[in-house]
């Protein structure tokens with residue numbers, strides 16, 4: 001008797017199943033096992049991803065005068081850098097509100113920028129993502145002022161935009 005014939009006979013003898021049914025059930029059990037294992041592996045990955053995204057809360061560090069171009073590096077994409085945002089040329093460390101301004105957050109578009117115009121106009125339009133507040137109405141400037149008060153109260157100011165300083169100095 002060949003090995004295969006004795007195997008199929010034993011399967012029938014011990015399980016009462018045809019070889020086809022036996023191997024089908026075996027395959028289903030294997031796939032089910034893989035799926036269940038996959039679920040646990042995914043859960044493990046999830047924990048790892050979560051850990052990787054946990055940020056250490058650091059004391060805000062003064063960065064002094066920076067250009068708008070330099071500020072872009074602080075948009076939260078690099079977890080080793082603080083998350084910064086500017087209003088009227090004053091830069092604030094908003095790292096503690098990473099869920100707002102960090103990547104994927106509802107206000108991530110403001111991070112690493114002077115978002116004065118967007119805040120004054122309550123706008124998410126990319127063209128308003130600028131510190132240029134020329135032509136705003138008194139009411140809009142007042143909205144911006146309220147944002148500035150809120151930021152001053154909540155966050156530490158860590159620097160200022162050089163271009164902004166130059167502009168205000170030029171207008172003095």
Ligand code: HEM
Pocket residue numbers: 094097100107118119121122123124154
């Ligand atoms: C459907 C409209 C909106 C809703 C429901 C909404 C809701 C919220 C909520 C619940 C918070 C958290 C407040 C807190 O816990 O301190 C928040 C924060 C904020 N919102 Fe909105 N918002 C809306 C529109 C806007 C718009 C249009 C802007 C500006 C363009 C804006 C800018 C901000 C900013 C900058 C913060 C964070 C302030 C901080 O750092 O504490 N929001 N918003």
